[in-house]
Amino acid sequence: MLLSSLTHSCALQVNQGNMPGIQSTFLAMDTEEGVEVVWNELLFTDKKAFKAHEEKIKTMFEQLVLVDHPNIVKLHKYWLDVKDSKARVIFITEYVSSGSLKQFLKKTKKNHKAMNARAWKRWCTQILSALSFLHSCEPPIIHGNLTSDTIFIQHNGLIKIGSVWHRVFANALPDDLRSPIRIEREELRNLHFFPPEYGQKADGTAVDIFSFGMCALEMAVLEIQTNGDTRVSEEAIVRARHSLDDPNMREFILSCLTLNPDKRPTANNLLFHRVLFEVHSLKLLAAHCFINNQYLMPENVVEEKIKELDLNMVMAEIRREGRPGAQWRYSEVSFLELDKFLEDVRNGIYPLMNFAVSRPHALPRALSQPQEDTQKAKTPTPEPFDVETRKVVQMQCNMELNEDKTQWHLTLLLILEDKLHRQLSYDLLPTDNSKDLATELVHYGFIHEDDCEKLANFLENAFHKYRSPPL
Template sequence: MSGAEAALPAEKEEESEEESEVLEESPCGRWQKRREQVNQGNMPGIQSTFLAMDTEEGVEVVWNELHFTDKKAFKAHEEKINTMFEQLVVVDHPNIVKLHKYWLDVKDSKARVIFITEYVSSGSLKQFLKKTKKNHKAMNARAWKRWCTQILSALSFLHSCDPPIIHGNLTSDTVFIQHNGLIKIGSVWHRVFANAIPDDLRSPIRIEREEQRNLHFFPPEYGHVADGTAVDIFSFGMCALEMAVLEIQSNGDSRVTEEAIARARHSLDDPNMRDFILGCLLLNPDKRPTAHNLLFHQVLFEVHSLKLLAAHCFINNQYLMPENVVEEKTKELDLNMVMAEIRREGRPAVQWRYSEVSFLELDKFLEDVRNGIYPLMNFAATRPQLLPRALSQPQEDPQKAKTPTPEPFDVETRKVVQMQCSMEMNEEKAQWHLTLLLILEDKLHRQLSYDLLPTDSSKGLASELVHYGFIHEDDCEMLANFLENAFHKHRSPPL
């Protein structure tokens, strides 16, 4: 037997091991369910949560499964469940774990809802604090402010919905940290999802009891009919306290005592931080501040509002500028030039020169803004977010079963940071050929080409790109204006 023939069985064995790692694929083949289970469930009652691979984007995601044993009852409510998930998929916030896709799997006498959520690989806030406590006595104040701002930004978004969305399960175990410092809140739909499932489908759903060690995150009114968004503020206050002291001691896995919480509160040296946290932990829910108001607390003002507004304006319009615009502009500056000045009567003015500014810090700051670490919501007026209609309307009970709807097109969640286009006249067809280059925030380059028809409009083309998942919905108007300028430039007759 030759050496090549001898190697064949080994190659086949290696291939079979690799194939055995993939347990299941989505109907479109994009997501592959793996054997490894992860503890990052984003809904209550999830029977299985697996690590999966998004083969199109090349990133890891979470494969969640919800099982129903009563197929007849499931079919009766299939339209309601479909509608609910279709609306949840479009909810998008940089500090909330994203629900990417869902589909229904109905076979024999059983039914499943499978949905794909974002995977945050760096772990939970609880895990991070435990590791940090080994080498530090307290959390860095700057990191604490960043984390609080991002959690409150997500809560402000949820609470501004009409009607408000109550998280109801905010603990240091349901807050996740990415490697770049971005905070992501999981289990956001804990209460909404539980309430949306009809009574005749709830029996097979396994609702796990809260762990004893996390009971201190919930206020006295938790679980009562009258509780509201103030529940989340109390839970956030406990998270902020735990972040500040790194750990609130408990006896093994038992509940954290009131004495341990009191010791943690008294250990806070910063009076602003203490005032901030104690306001969240007031026993009377009516006296607790809102998430939006907390974002204006003086303890969180790490970045001046004018600087933050300028940074967001720069990021939102970066597609109009060269990629290295910061580097090029800083080369042109006279470092001895006065950048800002405070004039004072009877005393010399205070001046800041460009030589005192670190441009490396500017690049890092802009990168943090782009990643969502400094959200703009705390400087904007509260705007009610429209709650998905399936979650705000009273429960319906359709009498006839509906067949599963086709999978919708993928929703693009990344923003466009730069765009270029060129137009050439195709003499044979006597029409313009458009080539569009889009650079997304994760540096992905997307090139599209199209033969323009006389009836095509810039708004129509931009809307079509949103529909087919090529651009984010928020970029639609920006791209339409960009295309309109290009059309006017090329189609206008020369003077």
């Protein structure tokens, strides 16, 4: 659907490639979904070499499209364009509206001396959530190019890391096709993000932890001063570290910057560091359960429930032997803050996965197999329709009889987790049932397969409500 409804303007060039080395990136519009995306072009001048590895490239991109995490820039679609003496890969990635973290920090530096501690915690948590996801794959996925230029921020505070697949992409391509991929270290201003062991031995997940530590330091102080040749010196880094007032923040960052890679903490361990533990896990779990099941509740359920509460009622109590207990009443809770917190959870600001048991994620086979294994690199048979990856957060429907009162017309409104609306209409047949309709919507890519049973139950209740004769 996205391919047929995509338009792009060459006048609107943007600096948000999903991989370094992309020759051109343009802002594009998916006219069907009504969202802006990024159009990326990767040019190969050796058409003959490209054709020899075309199946491998296809297989790799087929699998990359499947990767989905709220704090990773999404790769939506791709296609190959082979003509004349050149070949190119065009791929469509998510557009992050407010630009890179580097740009944001520069703007903030004009009005503030340091980053707000709460915002710093939220950003670190989201970046680590994405790294924990990548590192828990089997085998682990190494980002290898994490800098403040490859981290992006949306207007609502959601952090997304880009260039995630640059290392995998570069390593997967044969030598005769690697020329379009830029070497990560060619920019002097970003050299300090790479650990001392970089390039001297096989990369491990500790490479990303060091880079994250530098990003966390830069976020805390807003800018690490460079010297004349645009490189960040060791002295500037030391000054930045010593300028941190919070001892927990300083210890957290220094643990990431340990010179010995074997002694650096993991992304999952860092998520539980005391400096990041802003929200109690029980509160976070409750919020995620509420958001995930919101389709079962009225849109203003929080507001209505608050009206029914006795503000003097005790909501929690700690009992102590030999002395008075501590009580927490509803009057001590700011309900405006609750609405804002739920909105942040809905937008992905507080990811849940760092509190879950760490489970390895299967690495797409096209990325984990050796280069010479061409037999297993066949392009999988594509599905006839797009797979919907967004969940439904709210459902509404209406049923009306046609003019001759012989057939029901169903109008279904689905509100997806990214706030986009999808309205569907259908003339019901006497043989139609809710389960078959929901299954068909999954098949055609209108809803996520996890929402199939929920929608079937929702439609069944609607059919019963409208079709049942009045008492």
